[in-house]
Amino acid sequence: MLLAMLIVSISLYHLFSESAEKSAALSTQQIVDQVGLNLNSYIEDMMEISDIIRSSLKSDIYQKDDLPYILNVTKKLRKDIATVVVYSQRGNVIISNPRGVYNKNYEVTQQDWFITLLNNPVDYIFLSPHVQRIFEDSHPWVVSLCRASAYYENGKPVVFITVVDMNFRTIEKMCNNVSLGKRGYIYIIDKYGNMVYHPQQQMIYAGLKTENTMDALTREPGTYFEDFDGERRIMTIKNVSYSGWRIVGISYVDELVTNRKHFNRFIMFISIFGVIFEMMASMFISYKISQPVKRLENKMKRLENGDFNISVEEKGEDEVRQLSRTFNMMVGKIKMLMDQIITEQEEKRKSELKALQAQINPHFLYNTLDSIIWMNENQNYEGVTVMVSALSKLFRISLSKGQEVISIADELEHARSYLTIQKMRYKDKYDYFIDIEPGLESERTLKLILQPIVENAIYHGIGPLNEKGIIRISVKSEGDNILFQVTDNGYGIKPEILKNLLSQESTSYHSGGVGLKNVNERIKLFYGEEYGIEILSEVDVGTTVNIRIPRKPFQEGR
């Protein structure tokens, strides 16, 4: 944008300069043309006067005596004529106006122009400015028009030379009043390059100033741009009729192009202004865009460092706002997931805690101990042994040295111990069968998943039964899973209760118990959502509880 600004400024400047220069050249041309016209008519007048004199000398109409009168009138009419002199070919003054005391030191016949006119008669000779010496006591600067003519007297040609001396003043006035700017001017040179008129003529004569008269002399008439003395100026050249003179108009570009210096300064300031403005604008724009991005970047850094309690203001342009929004969503989601994990871990611990509690169920313990005491009192020492060893096995496996995962064999042993104890307490209310698919004994399982099921089966299934109950536990592989099945032929579960069995606390079933729900949750937490408990039941027929876990190779801890 900076570049564009510069280019525009520079081209504007050039455009202005060019057109200003052109119009300056044009006005100079017009002025010079005007002066040229004036000068032309002036010189033509000179020629005319000289013609009048010549013809009056030649003609028969005018007498020679009329000549003084004619000269007088002419001179009065044209104040710029200094003198008119008519010479004989011997250099004698035939007539002159004004009259005066002739300078005896001035030999006209020795003048170059006189000699030329006599011998090689050209029509006329223009003499460049010189000091007139014709008269004593008078030394004006004049320009002379000299012509030779002849009249016939008695058939013989009489040659005479007319000299019209023009006061330099008129030319001076004509050219001085020309206005070509404050410093511009007009000067006139003759065909040899001599200075006819220059406003600073004295200075040029004194050697204090020079003009490039050679250029003015050799160039074709027209308008030129040139550099002289370190300044740019316009030179207009025009020829003047008859005399071989040239008018040269000089004008200074700087002046005519009004206040060019001021304009330069103006352009410079505009450019600087534009540049500064442009810088400000781009700063502003980048601020608007980059600020939100920077904020986003900062928050991301914090995220990197583990701080999830962040969010970004959704400000700025569309793209940035979108970024921010997405970012916020992402952070939210991450936070949620992390919270979820924490919650899950908590739940796990809680469940395990409960399971732990269940491992050392006080009710069961003292009931069983009661049974042992009672059996002992009844001297059923065998029964005592069985019950005690079953109890010890039960608790040993419950603890399993703190491991969560045990072999299926052990888990079955745990269930068997429980069943044994309960059977003895409930006086053979039921029979139980345990079978396991060969090879699965050493597979691993989450511990204490069977006993709560069996407990339920005993209390809710078989308990109310009038006939002998059967509880069957089987372990088999089902694809990649292991299926535990606990079947009883008990009461069954009503469908509406069945629905809610795994979803609510089974406190209604057994106070302080672990419950189906707990086992289900534990399995799901441990192995995943696709595993767990499935309950199938038919009222008055029986209940089957399926427990599925994945068949995984042994892992140390989990």
Place this chain on the structure above:
Amino acid sequence: MKFTRKTLFVALFILILLPSGCIRESLMTKDDPVHIEVIVKNRVAPFFSVVKMGADAAGKELGISVHFDGPTDEKEIDEQINIVRKAIESKADAIVLAACDYERLVDVVHEAIAEKIPVITIDSGLNSKKVKSFIGTDNIDAGRKLGQALVDKVGDKCKIVVMGFIKEAASCIEREKGLFEALNTYRDVEVLDVLYCNSDIDLAEQLTLEAMEKYPDLDAIVGLNAQGTTGAARAIIKQKKVNIVKIIGFDNTSEEIRYMEKDVIQSLVVQNPFSMGYLGVKYAYDAINNVKVPEIVDTGLTVIDKENMYNTENQKLVFPFTDDYDDYDY
């Protein structure tokens, strides 16, 4: 970071406001009223009217205002001092001075310089090192040229009277000095007398008449300035001793030129007063603008006589474009 950005923003904003003021200023055309006072010895003397021409030419070229002033008589030293003082009071930007007196103008010139008005001297110098420049004729050389012209026109064996002007004027002193220097080598040139006409033509005429009586075998008079030369010429014409008592003179008034054409004056040493006026103003302008100016400028001399005065070069020097020469009416 945000802070720095904001400050930069504000700074730039202020920066924009500055140029706008300058733009307005630059768009207004400023007129430069530099004013230079040119104070000469005699404002009506033909010599100084040519000085005025030069000064005016420089003024026009530079586009400045030039005012020309001076007493009507070289001897009115106090008058000139007053004029200089007036120039100081009117707060002229510079003064170009042709001093009537080498010593007595020093004080007032120093006053001007103290007011930071630079002073350029032309034609007649001043006894001060504080003037910026002296532009004028090498008057000693002028004297020498007079001596040489005398020997050329009159011969190396003659009796002469020297017509000085103001005894204390530096130019007079120097021209005398140069003249005697040149005449030293011509043992047979006898200086009968040295007179001082106080730049009064009539007095010069008077003194010449007396001298011609006193020294009947007088061969020539050497005029050291225009008035002396002119007075002497008039006396010689009166006594009908044209070309008998020759004159070697100074400057080129129209009267002197006429006399030269009539053989009354044999040779004239001509100065360049136009240049003095022109360069005086030009260097004064430079001095105002603290541009260095040359300490001494020699404007040059030309020796003319009847034969060479009309050749192209000398014509320009001898007949400057002034009103003096425009006499048509008889």
